[in-house]
Each structure stands twice: as structure tokens, then as C-alpha cells.
Amino acid sequence: MEKPYIKELQAIEKKRRELLSLEVGILVLLTTAVIVLSILEQKFLTLFFLGLLTALFSIYIISKEKELKRLNNTLTEEQFKNIEERIRSASLKERLSEVVVLYRVGRISVSLLTLQRKLDKILSLAFHLVKADRASIMLPNEKVGTFIIASSIGLEKEIVDAKSPKIGEGVAGWVFENKTPLILFGRVEDSRFKNFVQKTSEINSAISLPIKLKGRVMGILNLSYLKGTERAFTERDLRVLSLFARYISTAIEHTQLHLNKQLVR
Numbered sequence: 001m002e003k004p005y006i007k008e009l010q011a012i013e014k015k016r017r018e019l020l021s022l023e024v025g026i027l028v029l030l031t032t033a034v035i036v037l038s039i040l041e042q043k044f045l046t047l048f049f050l051g052l053l054t055a056l057f058s059i060y061i062i063s064k065e066k067e068l069k070r071l072n073n074t075l076t077e078e079q080f081k082n083i084e085e086r087i088r089s090a091s092l093k094e095r096l097s098e099v100v101v102l103y104r105v106g107r108i109s110v111s112l113l114t115l116q117r118k119l120d121k122i123l124s125l126a127f128h129l130v131k132a133d134r135a136s137i138m139l140p141n142e143k144v145g146t147f148i149i150a151s152s153i154g155l156e157k158e159i160v161d162a163k164s165p166k167i168g169e170g171v172a173g174w175v176f177e178n179k180t181p182l183i184l185f186g187r188v189e190d191s192r193f194k195n196f197v198q199k200t201s202e203i204n205s206a207i208s209l210p211i212k213l214k215g216r217v218m219g220i221l222n223l224s225y226l227k228g229t230e231r232a233f234t235e236r237d238l239r240v241l242s243l244f245a246r247y248i249s250t251a252i253e254h255t256q257l258h259l260n261k262q263l264v265r
Contacts, residue, residue, distance in 0.1 A: 109251040181209040202227035213249040
């Protein structure tokens with residue numbers, strides 16, 4: 001016989017699924033609106049449209065938060081303790097925080113800042129959102145067949161100043177050539193990675209994502225946790241950071257469009 005509180009948990013999970021679907025829709029709308037209106041240089045319409053979407057989403061979040069509180073109050077103290085950790089790990093506040101950060105990233109990607117400033121700001125937001133120990137954005141110099149570290153946080157000077165890694169080698173090279181993200185744990189001993197060089201400091205978990213623009217890989221986004229942090233990247237982190245990679249490609253494209261527009265004038 002199904003326990004009474006199971007139905008309550010199922011109801012909570014249903015609300016969360018509804019919220020997640022709405023989040024995806026809002027993110028798509030925000031991205032589309034920002035890109036289109038920015039290209040059209042409709043600054044006031046951009047602010048109005050995004051402000052309206054943000055207000056509607058906030059109202060929805062508040063209403064769903066109240067519903068979840070009502071459902072939670074029906075659970076006994078003992079039952080609630082059993083699922084408290086699960087609820088905390090996927091809290092609505094955490095998700096709302098992610099949406100706010102991604103909104104900021106979207107604004108940065110189509111701003112009139114230089115590409116360097118855009119990359120630095122976006123990387124900083126990704127770094128702090130997942131509480132990483134290291135982060136970098138690598139862009140390919142295909143003329144000479146190497147990567148350059150365009151932006152970084154937490155990397156030792158010797159890594160930044162080291163000889164540029166070749167395209168096709170190491171983890172970044174594999175991600176670049178296969179156009180596929182990777183999550184790695186502990187010491188890397190994988191024959192897939194050509195001429196892989198172990199880092200001087202041990203890494204507990206790392207994630208590398210391709211930055212793709214119209215099917216072409218324009219760079220690599222890397223983040224890592226060092227040994228001893230007891231943190232590891234998850235599939236949920238992968239989904240969120242994939243949006244960051246998409247915004248980085250938007251920043252590159254928008255900067256190129258803006259420069260071309262200036263040349264035409």
C-alpha cells in the first residue's frame with residue numbers, strides 16, 4: 001500500500017517539473033529577445049521586454065513557492081527530515097539564482113563591451129555560480145594550430161605562460177575535435193586524449209564544454225575543483241554551463257557583427 005506522504009512528494013516533484021519547463025522557456029525567450037532587439041538597437045524595448053518577462057516570472061515563482069510551502073506543511077516532522085536534503089539540493093531559490101545569473105550573462109553577451117571584457121565577466125559568473133577553483137576559456141588559433149587562454153581564474157602563472165597547447169591534444173583538443181562536453185573525475189588516464197599532460201596540482205573533478213557557433217567550435221570552456229574540496233560536477237552543472245557556453249558564442253558573434261557594422265558605416 002502506498003504511503004500517504006508519497007503522494008505529497010509526487011505533488012512537490014510535479015511542481016518542480018512545471019517550474020523547470022517554465023525556466024527553459026523563459027531562458028529561450030530571454031536569449032531570443034536580447035539578441036534580436038540588441039541587433040535592432042532597440043534599447044528601450046529591450047529593457048521593457050526583459051523587465052516584463054522578469055516580473056511575470058517572479059510572480060510565478062512566488063505563487064509556486066507558496067504552494068510548495070503548503071504541501072510541505074502537511075508532512076510530519078519525521079517525514080520531512082527524510083526528504084529535507086533532497087529538497088534543499090534542488091531548491092527553487094537556487095534555481096531562481098541561476099536564472100538571474102544567466103539573465104546577466106545574456107545582457108553581457110550582447111553589450112558593447114570589448115570581447116575580452118565579455119569573456120572575463122561571463123567566466124567570472126560561471127566560476128562563482130558553481131563555486132569552482134579554476135576556470136578558463138580557450139580559443140583556437142587555427143593558423144598555427146594551437147589554443148590561447150583568452151580568460152582564466154585561479155590558474156597558476158606557469159600554466160598561463162606555458163607553451164600553447166596544440167589543437168587536437170589533451171582534453172581540450174578532444175572536446176574541440178569531437179564537439180562533445182566531458183566531465184572528468186580524479187587523475188586522468190584515458191587513451192582518448194592525445195599527448196595529455198598531467199597538471200601539477202591534483203584535480204578532483206573537471207568539466208570541459210565546446211563553445212559552438214553555427215555548428216563550428218569556437219573555443220572551450222573549462223572549470224575544475226581541486227583535490228580536497230569533495231565537490232564534483234554533475235549532469236545538472238553540465239546543463240547550466242552549456243548555457244554559458246552558448247552565451248559565450250553569442251558574445252563572439254555579436255562582437256563580430258558590431259565590428260562589421262562599424263566597418264560598413
